Amino acid sequence: MIGILALQGGVEEHRHSMSRCGAATRPVRRCEDLENICGMILPGGESTTITKLIISSGIGPSVRSLIDAGMPVWGTCAGSILLSRGGIWESADVEMQRNAYGPQRESRIRSGTIKGRLEKIPMVFIRAPRVVNISGDVEVLARADGDMVALRQRNVLLTTFHPELTSETYFADIFMGMVYSRTSQAASKG
Amino acid sequence: MNNEDRMVVNKGLAQMLKGGVIMDVTTPEQAKIAEDAGAVAVMALERVPADIRADGGVARMTDPSIIKEIQDAVSIPVMAKVRIGHFVEARVLEAIGIDYIDESEVLTPADQSHHINKHAFSVPFVCGCRNLGEALRRISEGASMIRTKGEAGTGNVVEAVKHMRQLMLEIRRAVSMTDDELYSYAKELACSADLLVEVKRLGRLPVVNFAAGGIATPCDAALMMNLGADGVFVGSGIFKSGNPQVTARAIVEATAHFDKPEIIAKVSAGLGSAMKGIEISAIPDNEILQARGW
Numbered sequence: 001m002i003g004i005l006a007l008q009g010g011v012e013e014h015r016h017s018m019s020r021c022g023a024a025t026r027p028v029r030r031c032e033d034l035e036n037i038c039g040m041i042l043p044g045g046e047s048t049t050i051t052k053l054i055i056s057s058g059i060g061p062s063v064r065s066l067i068d069a070g071m072p073v074w075g076t077c078a079g080s081i082l083l084s085r086g087g088i089w090e091s092a093d094v095e096m097q098r099n100a101y102g103p104q105r106e107s108r109i110r111s112g113t114i115k116g117r118l119e120k121i122p123m124v125f126i127r128a129p130r131v132v133n134i135s136g137d138v139e140v141l142a143r144a145d146g147d148m149v150a151l152r153q154r155n156v157l158l159t160t161f162h163p164e165l166t167s168e169t170y171f172a173d174i175f176m177g178m179v180y181s182r183t184s185q186a187a188s189k190g
Numbered sequence: 191m192n193n194e195d196r197m198v199v200n201k202g203l204a205q206m207l208k209g210g211v212i213m214d215v216t217t218p219e220q221a222k223i224a225e226d227a228g229a230v231a232v233m234a235l236e237r238v239p240a241d242i243r244a245d246g247g248v249a250r251m252t253d254p255s256i257i258k259e260i261q262d263a264v265s266i267p268v269m270a271k272v273r274i275g276h277f278v279e280a281r282v283l284e285a286i287g288i289d290y291i292d293e294s295e296v297l298t299p300a301d302q303s304h305h306i307n308k309h310a311f312s313v314p315f316v317c318g319c320r321n322l323g324e325a326l327r328r329i330s331e332g333a334s335m336i337r338t339k340g341e342a343g344t345g346n347v348v349e350a351v352k353h354m355r356q357l358m359l360e361i362r363r364a365v366s367m368t369d370d371e372l373y374s375y376a377k378e379l380a381c382s383a384d385l386l387v388e389v390k391r392l393g394r395l396p397v398v399n400f401a402a403g404g405i406a407t408p409c410d411a412a413l414m415m416n417l418g419a420d421g422v423f424v425g426s427g428i429f430k431s432g433n434p435q436v437t438a439r440a441i442v443e444a445t446a447h448f449d450k451p452e453i454i455a456k457v458s459a460g461l462g463s464a465m466k467g468i469e470i471s472a473i474p475d476n477e478i479l480q481a482r483g484w
Contacts, residue, residue, distance in 0.1 A: 007446050008209040008230065010202075029447065044206045045230070046266055052228040053446050077206070099265055103287040105312055107199040108191050126202045127267065127289070165202050 002179070003028040003037035007053035009045020009078060013164040021172050023179075031059050039072040039179040042079025044126065044162055047098065050078060051088050060088060067091050072155045072178035074171075080158040081129055092156045093136035100130030112144035112161070114170060121168050123149060123161040131160060141174070155182070193309065197334060200314035203267065203290065204335035204398035207231060207421055211411065211442050212400065214238050214425040216256075218263035224428070227438035231267040231290070233423070234260040239296050239343030240426035240465065243477065249297040251279040254286050261287070269316070274483050275301025277310075284313040290335070291315045293328075295482035296342045296425075305483065308332030318402065320353045320480060322360035323379030325395055327484075330382045336395055338419070339480040340403015343426050345467030347410040349480060350403045354417045357399070364389050403480070406431070406465050408444030408458045415448035432462030 004014050006027030018025045018041070025041075028034060040063065042050075054060050067073050067089060075083045082088050084096040101107070104127060112123040123144050131148040134140070142150035144161070150171060151158045155178060163171040191199075210230030215221040221232045234257045242249045251272050261268045267289035272279035274293055279300075283291050293306055295318050308315040309332035317328035318339035325336045338357060340350030360379070364386055367375060372390060376383035388396050398421070401414035406427035414422050422445055424438075431437040440457035447453040 006209070010205045010208065012208075013205060030450075045208075046206070046210060048225060048266060049210055049228045049230050049442070052442070056443060057447075103261075104200070104203055104267065104289040104314060105284070105287060107203065109195045109198060124198060124202055126199055126206060162202060165198065165205070 001026055001037050003034060003040040005040065005042045005050070005054075005079070007057065008049050009043040010076075010162070010164065011043050013162075014041050014043050014076075017164040017169065017172050020169060021176050023176060028059070030057055031062050034059065034062055034066065037066075037071070038183050039074070039175065040066070041175070042073065042075040042082050043164070044077035044079060047078040047081040047087070050082065054082075054088055064089055064091075067155065070155050070182060072157070072175060072182055074157040074159070074175045076159050076162055076164060077126065077128055080160055083156055083158060092151065092153045092158060093134060093138055094131060094151055094153070094158060095133040096129040096160070097132050098129050099127050101125065101128055103127075110144040110161075112142050112149055114142045114150075115140065121170065122166055123163070124165045125161045128160050191312075196312055200334035201397055203314060204316070207267070207400075208398055209446060210421045211438075211445050212269065212421070212423045213428055213438060214423075215260060215429070218259045220429055220434070221260045221263045221268075223435055224438055225264045225266050227435060228442035229266060229438065230421070231269055232260065232264060233269045233271065233292065233425075235271065238426040238429060239479075240345070240430050241343075242296060243343040243479075249273075251276070251282065251297070254282060257283070257286060257288065271297055272306070273297040274299040275304050275306060277306045280306055280311060280313075280315075284311055288313060292337075293317050293333075295339060295479045299482050303484070305331050316400075318480070318483065319357065321356045321379075322364070322389070323381045324484070325357060325399070326379065326381035326385045326389070329385055329395070329397055333397065335398050335400070337400040337402040337423055340401065340405070341470060341473075342403045342479050344404045344470065344473070345406040345427060345430070345465040346470060347404045347406065347413065348470060350401050350405060350410075350414060351417065353403075353480075354401055354414060354419060357395075358418050361389055361394060365393050405441075406467060407461075408440045408454055411441045412444045412448040412454050415445055421445065427465055430465035432464075437461055437464070
């Protein structure tokens with residue numbers, strides 16, 4: 001079961017994208033929704049709004065301990081801000097600048113390069129954040145116009161754009177791969 | 191960027207606002223209060239609808255210098271209203287980098303028969319509707335977000351409920367029809383048959399749909415969410431209330447947890463006075479805002 005943080009933002013879009021990968025999902029708004037989830041998606045939305053709702057709902061510490069224990073988590077756009085330095089969960093050694101490209105007229109679909117793949121893919125950037133610094137064992141998975149736009153550090157996946165708004169499932173597949181490898185590890189330790 | 195890509199990012203911004211509250215503000219200080227309360231966006235105005243209603247006269251686009259101050263005060267998206275059909279006001283808002291334009295019946299219409307051709311703009315538009323036909327006509331013209339109209343500036347949710355129920359009923363009707371029947375339904379609704387086919391396929395509008403016009407309390411906001419709204423606009427309801435900070439925060443919580451009465455009860459307690467509100471039948475016909483546009 002994949003939990004999708006559903007306090008505000010593009011929740012349905014991730015639900016559809018996960019169902020294309022064959023994964024069952026559950027919206028997460030309160031602590032009881034976290035039970036038995038093996039991965040979590042933090043959708044796009046307004047990071048200031050989502051942060052306030054996380055605090056008032058009281059789910060912040062529980063999600064943090066799940067992430068610290070190795071549960072795969074994927075943040076897109078605003079969701080990636082929550083996982084970066086200065087965000088509520090600070091789970092990755094990544095610094096981001098919010099809404100770095102300017103107002104909505106600067107939002108666009110860019111052609112991005114994925115590490116190890118020849119053909120470029122379209123990436124939807126909407127009032128997107130920009131990665132300004134990384135450190136530690138953060139791996140850059142994709143770039144667009146020179147910017148780092150997809151990153152992975154251990155169990156944390158970050159995309160500053162919205163893979164869930166296109167039919168491209170590359171990043172959903174990476175995330176599900178992280179989930180399967182964790183659940184099979186857990187099973188073998190058994 | 192081509193029009194198709196532009197539509198994806200413009201519809202996409204509205205998708206990222208879902209589950210949120212968009213608040214009317216008239217000063218940078220109010221904008222900051224709204225952002226601190228958890229608003230997903232603010233609507234920059236010179237006067238809130240309740241004051242527009244009370245003052246009378248012609249209501250126009252807000253002075254760009256006020257909008258600029260509000261843009262500088264917050265990091266969340268800033269929206270602003272233009273008069274129906276006034277494409278030059280829209281060009282001005284586009285030029286100052288507004289994030290979303292509301293082609294709104296709350297302002298005095300500039301054109302009695304034409305809405306703005308919104309395909310000609312790179313900036314996204316939200317438009318009002320009272321039913322499915324009106325929603326699909328606006329989407330045909332390029333709107334990338336819809337809101338039900340309600341009756342702005344009244345603090346009375348009854349018209350917002352009427353319009354949302356009507357829209358949802360007509361969507362369910364379209365979903366239940368065969369493709370053959372949809373063509374005659376499109377004629378009846380005076381809308382694009384292709385868009386109606388898409389509504390049937392999706393089981394909803396092809397763009398995000400917020401509720402607006404008369405939402406004044408956390409319960410009102412949660413009511414609209416339960417009726418199928420993707421989010422809510424709150425106009426006069428916040429800064430005409432006794433305690434704007436707390437009311438704004440409570441409406442944000444009630445919108446996010448619309449299906450949890452315990453949470454709505456908690457945030458509704460001790461809010462102080464809500465805006466006074468007007469009975470719809472007490473409004474003269476020529477002051478009914480929702481009838482503007484077609």
